[in-house]
Amino acid sequence: MSQLTMxxxxxxxxxxxxAITLKxxxxxxxxxxxxxxVSCNSLKVRERLEAELEGRGLSERVKVAITGCNGFxxxxxxxxxxxxxxxxxxxxxxxxxxxxEEHFLKGRPVEKFLYTEPTSKEKIPLMKDIPFFxxxxxxxxxNRGVINxxxxxxxxxxxxxxxxxxxxxxxxxxxVIQEVKISGLRGRGGAGFxxxxxxxxxxxxxxxxxxxxxxxxxxxxxxxxxxxxxxxDPHAVLEGMIICGYAVDSHQGYIYxxxxxxxxxHRLRIAIDQARSYGLLRKNIMGSGFDFDIHxxxxxxxxxxxxxxxxxxxxxxxxxMPRIKPPRSTEAGLWGQPTVLNNVETFANVPAIIRNGGGxxxxxxxxxxxxxxxxxxxxxVYNVGLIEVPMxxxxxxxxxxxxxxxxxxxxxxxxxxxxxxxACLPASLLDTEVDxxxxxxxxxMMGSGGLVVMNDSTCMVDTAxxxxxxxxxxxxxxxxxxxxxxxxxxxxxxxxVTGQGTMEDIPQLEELGRHVKESSHCGLGKTAPNPVLxxxxxxxxxxxxxxQEGRCPARVCVDLIQFRVDSERCKMCGLCKKICPVEAIAxxxxxxxxxxxxxxxxxxxxxQACKFKAID
Amino acid sequence: MRWVxxxxxxxxxxxxxxxxxxxxxxxxxxxxxxxxxxxxxYLPKKVQHRIADGLNLSSSQVYGVVSFYAFFTIVPRGKYxxxxxxxxxxxxxxxxxxxxxxxxELNVEVxxxxxxxxxxxxAVRCLGACGLAPVMVVGHDTHGMLDPGKAIExxxxxxxxxxxxxxxxxxxxxxxx
Numbered sequence: 196m197s198q199l200t201m202x203x204x205x206x207x208x209x210x211x212x213x214a215i216t217l218k219x220x221x222x223x224x225x226x227x228x229x230x231x232x233v234s235c236n237s238l239k240v241r242e243r244l245e246a247e248l249e250g251r252g253l254s255e256r257v258k259v260a261i262t263g264c265n266g267f268x269x270x271x272x273x274x275x276x277x278x279x280x281x282x283x284x285x286x287x288x289x290x291x292x293x294x295x296e297e298h299f300l301k302g303r304p305v306e307k308f309l310y311t312e313p314t315s316k317e318k319i320p321l322m323k324d325i326p327f328f329x330x331x332x333x334x335x336x337x338n339r340g341v342i343n344x345x346x347x348x349x350x351x352x353x354x355x356x357x358x359x360x361x362x363x364x365x366x367x368x369x370x371v372i373q374e375v376k377i378s379g380l381r382g383r384g385g386a387g388f389x390x391x392x393x394x395x396x397x398x399x400x401x402x403x404x405x406x407x408x409x410x411x412x413x414x415x416x417x418x419x420x421x422x423x424x425x426x427x428d429p430h431a432v433l434e435g436m437i438i439c440g441y442a443v444d445s446h447q448g449y450i451y452x453x454x455x456x457x458x459x460x461h462r463l464r465i466a467i468d469q470a471r472s473y474g475l476l477r478k479n480i481m482g483s484g485f486d487f488d489i490h491x492x493x494x495x496x497x498x499x500x501x502x503x504x505x506x507x508x509x510x511x512x513x514x515x516m517p518r519i520k521p522p523r524s525t526e527a528g529l530w531g532q533p534t535v536l537n538n539v540e541t542f543a544n545v546p547a548i549i550r551n552g553g554g555x556x557x558x559x560x561x562x563x564x565x566x567x568x569x570x571x572x573x574x575x576v577y578n579v580g581l582i583e584v585p586m587x588x589x590x591x592x593x594x595x596x597x598x599x600x601x602x603x604x605x606x607x608x609x610x611x612x613x614x615x616x617x618a619c620l621p622a623s624l625l626d627t628e629v630d631x632x633x634x635x636x637x638x639x640m641m642g643s644g645g646l647v648v649m650n651d652s653t654c655m656v657d658t659a660x661x662x663x664x665x666x667x668x669x670x671x672x673x674x675x676x677x678x679x680x681x682x683x684x685x686x687x688x689x690x691x692v693t694g695q696g697t698m699e700d701i702p703q704l705e706e707l708g709r710h711v712k713e714s715s716h717c718g719l720g721k722t723a724p725n726p727v728l729x730x731x732x733x734x735x736x737x738x739x740x741x742x743q744e745g746r747c748p749a750r751v752c753v754d755l756i757q758f759r760v761d762s763e764r765c766k767m768c769g770l771c772k773k774i775c776p777v778e779a780i781a782x783x784x785x786x787x788x789x790x791x792x793x794x795x796x797x798x799x800x801x802x803q804a805c806k807f808k809a810i811d
Numbered sequence: 812m813r814w815v816x817x818x819x820x821x822x823x824x825x826x827x828x829x830x831x832x833x834x835x836x837x838x839x840x841x842x843x844x845x846x847x848x849x850x851x852x853y854l855p856k857k858v859q860h861r862i863a864d865g866l867n868l869s870s871s872q873v874y875g876v877v878s879f880y881a882f883f884t885i886v887p888r889g890k891y892x893x894x895x896x897x898x899x900x901x902x903x904x905x906x907x908x909x910x911x912x913x914x915x916e917l918n919v920e921v922x923x924x925x926x927x928x929x930x931x932x933x934a935v936r937c938l939g940a941c942g943l944a945p946v947m948v949v950g951h952d953t954h955g956m957l958d959p960g961k962a963i964e965x966x967x968x969x970x971x972x973x974x975x976x977x978x979x980x981x982x983x984x985x986x987x988x
Binding site for chain 1: 838903
C-alpha cells in the first residue's frame with residue numbers, strides 16, 4: 196500500500212479491531228517478549244506453546260501473540276491468557292503441556308503457575324487483582340501487554356494514529372500546540388520543561404529545515420522506562436513525533452536510542468517500515484499534504500548524551516559535549532537548525548492528549564505536574580518491574596502497595612530516585628508525593644524515573660561513592676567544576692570507605708558539592724553532587740560511623756570488615772561454608788564456623804548468606 | 812571476534828567499502844566507526860588513520876570520538892566478552908563483588924583481556940535487565956540472579972564448552988535460577 200487516505204485508514208481500523216476481538220470460546224495467550232522475559236527464555240516458551248497447540252489441533256481456538264514488556268519483570272517469563280486475563284509467571288517450556296491440558300482442555304487455571312502474594316501466600320489468578328497492577332494507571336503504557344508491538348494493525352485497532360488523524364484533519368498546528376499546553380505535559384526526561392512551550396518556541400523560528408528528535412539515550416543506571424515503551428508500543432512514539440513535526444513545521448525526525456537496547460531498535464525499525472508502508476510516514480501523510488519521515492540513530496554509549504545539546508553533537512558525529520545556551524536548541528539545534536527534542540515517554544503521551552484533549556490529561560496529577568509518570572522500580576522490593584502511576588502518588592504507596600514491601604527480614608532504609616542526578620530519601624520522607632516540585636524540595640529530582648529501593652544491607656556512603664564514580668566516569672570534561680570537583684569528591688569518599696576519612700571530610704564534601712552544583716555548565720554537573728549531599732543530609736550517622744568508629748554499619752565496605760565469625764551469634768548452620776566460592780570457611784556440625792583469612796577473597800558471599808549477622 | 816593484532820587484506824577492503832559508502836554524508840563518523848569495529852573487533856591506530864583520511868577529517872577528530880564513547884575500543888577483545896552490569900539495581904545486589912571475584916579468578920583488570928585471549932572483562936552501566944539483578948552477559952548469553960560462586964562456575968564453564976558455544980552463539984540464553 197503506497198498511500199492511505201482517511202477512509203482507508205478507518206477501514207483498516209475496523210478490520211484490525213475485529214481481528215483482535217475474541218469470539219466465544221477463543222483464547223489469546225500474550226507471551227511477554229520484553230528484554231527481561233526474553234533473557235529468561237520466554238521465546239522458547241512461546242515456541243513450545245505454539246508447537247503443542249498445533250499438535251493438539253488447538254491452534255485455531257487458542258492464538259499465541261508476543262507483547263512488549265508486561266512490566267512485572269521479576270516474575271518473568273510471563274504469559275497472560277485473554278479474555279479473562281489469567282496471569283501465569285515463571286514458566287518454562289516444560290510447563291507447557293500441563294498448562295494446555297489443564298487450562299484449555301479442562302478449563303481450569305493451573306494453580307502452581309499463578310502469582311502468589313508474598314505475605315499472605317494467597318494465589319491470585321487474575322492480572323487485574325494483583326496488587327502490583329491494581330494501583331497503576333496506564334496512559335503512556337496503555338498498550339503494554341495488550342498488543343503485538345511488531346504489528347501495526349493491532350496498534351491501529353487500539354486507536355493508534357487516531358491522534359494524528361485528528362490533528363491532520365481538524366486541527367491547525369497552533370491548536371495542536373495549544374492542546375499540549377493545556378495538558379500541562381512536562382518533559383519526562385528529567386528536567387520537566389513544559390512541552391507545549393518548547394513546541395511553541397520551535398514553531399516560532401522561521402528557519403528551515405527544522406528537526407524533531409526523540410531522546411531515547413536512557414543512560415541512568417537502574418532505569419529502563421524508555422526501553423520498555425519502545426519495545427511495547429513503538430507506534431505511540433512515532434505518532435507523537437509526527438504530531439510534533441506537524442505542530443512545529445518540521446519534516447524530519449530522528450530517534451537517538453542506546454545501542455545497548457538491540458530489541459528496542461529492532462522493534463522501532465519494524466514499526467517505521469510498517470508506518471511507511473501505510474503512508475503514515477514520508478510524503479502526503481493520510482492525504483493531508485504533510486510530509487514527515489523518521490530515522491533511527493543508535494547511540495555510542497555516553498551518559499552525557501542525554502543532555503540535549505550533547506545529543507545533537509553526537510548525532511552530528513562529534514564528541515557529545517554540551518554547549519552554552521542560549522541559543523536554545525529550539526532556535527539553533529541540530530546542524531544549527533531549529534530543533535525540538537523530547538524524551539520517549541513525553542512523545543508517547545502526546546497521541547492521547549490530542550485524542551482526548553488537554554483537559555483530560557490535566558485532570559490527573561498535582562498542581563505543577565500533570566498526568567502520569569512511568570518508573571522502573573528495582574532493588575530490594577518484592578515486585579520489581581515497570582510501573583506507571585498518577586503524579587502525586589506517594590513513595591510509600593509505590594514501595595509498599597505496588598512494590599509489595601521489603602523481602603525477608605530486611606528493613607526499608609532508603610529509596611533512590613533520579614539516578615546519578617537524584618537523591619537517597621529516608622523512611623521519614625516516604626510520604627513525599629512524586630511530582631517535579633516536591634521532589635526538588637526534598638533535594639531529589641524526578642530524573643527519568645529510576646526508583647531503587649535499598650534495605651539495611653546497603654551502605655549509604657558506598658552508594659554515594661558509586662554514583663560519584665559514575666559521574667566522574669561520564670563527565671565529558673568540558674568544565675572544571677564537574678571534571679575536577681567531582682574527582683576530588685570521589686577521592687574523599689574513597690578515603691572514607693577505606694577507613695581513612697577524617698571528620699573534616701564531611702563539611703568539605705558539602706562545600707565542594709555546593710560549588711559543583713552552582714558552577715557547573717550542564718545538567719549533569721549541576722546535579723552530580725546530589726547523591727552525596729542527600730546522603731549526608733539524611734544519613735550523616737553512617738558517614739560518622741565510617742570515620743569515627745572505622746565501621747560500616749551495613750557491612751558493605753570490605754576494608755572495614757574483619758571477616759571474623761562471632762561465635763556467640765553463630766548458630767552453626769554451615770550456610771557460609773556452602774556459599775564460599777574459595778573454600779575459606781571451616782565448619783563442622785555443632786561448631787561455629789572459622790574463616791581462613793589467607794584464603795578469603797573478601798567477596799561478602801558469607802555475609803549475605805548468614806541469617807544471624809554473625810560475620811563482622 | 813578476533814585476537815590477532817593485524818588487519819587482514821580482506822578486512823582493509825571491507826573497511827574501505829564502509830568508508831566509501833558514507834563518504835560525503837553528514838555525521839558519518841560514528842556509523843563508520845561502528846561498522847568498522849564490527850569488522851575488526853576493535854579500532855587500532857592505523858585503522859583510525861585510514862578512516863580520517865577517507866572521511867577527510869583530522870586523526871585527532873577521529874581519536875577524539877573513539878576515546879569519548881564507551882562503545883569503541885582501541886584494544887583487541889577476547890573471544891568471550893564478559894560484561895558485568897554495574898547499574899544501580901545490580902550494584903545494590905552485589906555486582907561489585909562479582910566483578911572483583913572475576914578479576915581475581917581470571918587474573919585480569921577491568922577493561923583488560925586475559926593472557927590466553929579467551930576473555931575480556933568489562934563493567935557496563937545498566938543492561939536494563941534490572942529484574943534479574945545482578946546480571947552479567949558472557950558473549951551473547953545473559954546470566955541473571957548471580958552470586959560470586961555462580962559467576963566463577965559460569966566463566967569456568969565457557970572454555971570447556973568451546974565447540975558447543977560456537978553453535979549456540981546468538982540465541983543461547985542461560986537462566987541461572
